Amino acid sequence: MSSRKIGVLVSGRGSNLQSVLDRIADGYLPLEIAVVISDKADAYALERAEKAGIAAVAIPRKECVSKEEFEGKIDAALRAHGAELVVLAGFMRILSGNFVNKWTQKIINIHPALLPSFPGLDAQGQALEYGVKIAGCTVHFVDEGTDSGPIILQKPVPVLNDDTEESLAARILVEEHKAMPEALRLWMVTAIRWISLGMHKAIPNRRLITRIKRALLSVSDKTGIVKLAQFLHDIGVEIISTGGTMTAIREAGIPVTYVSDVTGFPEIMDGRVKTLNPKIHGGILAVRSNPEHMAALEKHDIKPIDLVVVNLYPFKETIAKPNVTEAEAIENIDIGGPAMVRASAKNFRDVIIVTNPARYTSLIAMLQQYGDADIKTRKTLAKEAFNHTSEYDAMICEYLTKQLVEGK
Numbered sequence: 001m002s003s004r005k006i007g008v009l010v011s012g013r014g015s016n017l018q019s020v021l022d023r024i025a026d027g028y029l030p031l032e033i034a035v036v037i038s039d040k041a042d043a044y045a046l047e048r049a050e051k052a053g054i055a056a057v058a059i060p061r062k063e064c065v066s067k068e069e070f071e072g073k074i075d076a077a078l079r080a081h082g083a084e085l086v087v088l089a090g091f092m093r094i095l096s097g098n099f100v101n102k103w104t105q106k107i108i109n110i111h112p113a114l115l116p117s118f119p120g121l122d123a124q125g126q127a128l129e130y131g132v133k134i135a136g137c138t139v140h141f142v143d144e145g146t147d148s149g150p151i152i153l154q155k156p157v158p159v160l161n162d163d164t165e166e167s168l169a170a171r172i173l174v175e176e177h178k179a180m181p182e183a184l185r186l187w188m189v190t191a192i193r194w195i196s197l198g199m200h201k202a203i204p205n206r207r208l209i210t211r212i213k214r215a216l217l218s219v220s221d222k223t224g225i226v227k228l229a230q231f232l233h234d235i236g237v238e239i240i241s242t243g244g245t246m247t248a249i250r251e252a253g254i255p256v257t258y259v260s261d262v263t264g265f266p267e268i269m270d271g272r273v274k275t276l277n278p279k280i281h282g283g284i285l286a287v288r289s290n291p292e293h294m295a296a297l298e299k300h301d302i303k304p305i306d307l308v309v310v311n312l313y314p315f316k317e318t319i320a321k322p323n324v325t326e327a328e329a330i331e332n333i334d335i336g337g338p339a340m341v342r343a344s345a346k347n348f349r350d351v352i353i354v355t356n357p358a359r360y361t362s363l364i365a366m367l368q369q370y371g372d373a374d375i376k377t378r379k380t381l382a383k384e385a386f387n388h389t390s391e392y393d394a395m396i397c398e399y400l401t402k403q404l405v406e407g408k
Contacts, residue, residue: 004188005034007083009074009091014045016089016110019177020184021052029184035081037074039093055081061093071099085187088142089180097144107142108187110180112172114138114154114365119147124165124172133380134362135159135168137176139183152183154365211372212352215307216259216280217249218242218337223357226252228309231364240305276336284308284343288350308344309354312337312392319399326403333396338389348382349375355388 008017017036023029036049041058049056057077064070078086088109100107113123115138118130127135136156143149155175159168215237219225222245229239229249241249242259249256260266263277283305286293297304312334319329344353352373354363359381366373373381 004031004084005082006031006085006087006184007034007078007081008036008045008049008087008089010036010038010043010045010089011040011092012043012045012090014043014048014089015173016176016180017045018048020087020089020181021048023181023184029181029188031184031188034083035077037077039070039091045090067096068098071096075099075102085184087180087184094146095142100142100144105141108139108152108183109142109147109149110176110183111138111140111147112169112176113147114156114361115140115147115151117361122165124168127159128163128165128168130358132358132362133159134365134377135172136362136365137172137179139179152186153179154368155179156362156365156369212237212306212367214238214240214283214303214305215309216240216284216305216340217309218245218259218340219309219311219357220334220337221311221357222248224360225249225309225357226254228360228364229254229256231367232307235367237307276339278302280305280340281343284340284351285347286350287347305351307352307354308340309360310337310341310344311355311357312341312388316395319395329399334392338392341385341389345382345385348378352378353381353385355381355385359384 035055046056086107118126141149282302
């Protein structure tokens with residue numbers, strides 16, 4: 001692997017710069033940092049560069065009459081030192097589309113969140129406010145948007161109950177120091193092919209190895225479901241789906257298998273009966289370590305289902321409508337959905353169950369990184385699933401109680 005030149009843009013201490021320097025020193029990264037450029041003359045990162053014998057250039061924004069002049073000086077310094085790739089390592093300025101277009105697919109950035117969630121400033125604060133259970137960092141190519149370019153790799157970081165922005169940021173930074181060198185090594189191996197083919201996907205032409213082989217997606221709230229389906233398809237997962245969810249996935253051009261083609265039985269009674277079938281529940285409930293269960297699957301030609309993504313009919317929203325009839329309310333009591341949710345949650349060691357669209361991003365990140373979800377994550381998702389169905393049943397009970405009290 002030949003040595004290649006990069007230019008690093010920084011604004012502060014330069015700890016990510018140091019992580020790259022350390023991996024160059026130990027031989028992991030056979031590349032050269034040609035120049036370190038900062039928009040602040042007193043940035044400690046410049047001192048790190050000087051100590052390492054690297055050209056250190058300060059280009060303070062306040063000394064430039066325009067953004068165009070500022071970026072022009074940065075561009076000139078990078079080219080003068082022969083940089084092939086621009087690395088943003090804590091560079092706290094947004095680059096213009098004009099600059100980005102000059103370095104198309106040649107700028108990478110590290111962001112302290114699992115993109116596309118929480119782009120921009122205060123990513124850790126956004127994550128804590130939203131209540132996510134997994135945060136992390138993302139290395140991505142830079143495009144004209146804000147933290148919106150193709151993702152190269154991600155590192156998940158669990159969010160602890162007592163986390164503050166500072167404590168979470170500190171743990172994410174540890175993973176950033178691993179992620180940036182890994183991303184640079186990937187770039188060294190694959191960048192020529194990405195650039196010469198004009199590709200806009202940062203993932204090399206390889207298939208992620210994952211335990212998830214088959215997924216069932218059936219959701220009322222379709223937020224993010226197409227993106228999740230696309231990711232699952234890209235890593236080789238067979239997707240089974242129903243009704244409107246299947247239509248949305250199919251219209252996005254993603255291959256999907258209709259649940260009736262799996263069960264060999266049509267949806268009947270206006271969709272009341274579609275997934276209540278041994279071909280579905282056998283695939284979910286089979287304990288993979290139980291030889292008798294696996295023999296039963298084989299005997300009855302049932303394939304295991306490894307991931308179930310379900311959220312339930314909008315009963316709460318339905319009964320909140322003015323003048324809603326009892327018939328309308330009853331029709332929005334989900335039966336098949338809760339059955340799949342509970343079956344999956346019961347068998348959480350073998351099946352991942354996701355009931356909240358807010359979980360999709362962290363699930364994607366975990367599957368990208370590890371090809372699977374760990375047991376703690378599986379158990380947490382199972383707990384959320386049982387809570388989801390219990391709250392749903394409680395709403396129905398409350399509605400029927402109110403009906404009785406009102407003599408309806």
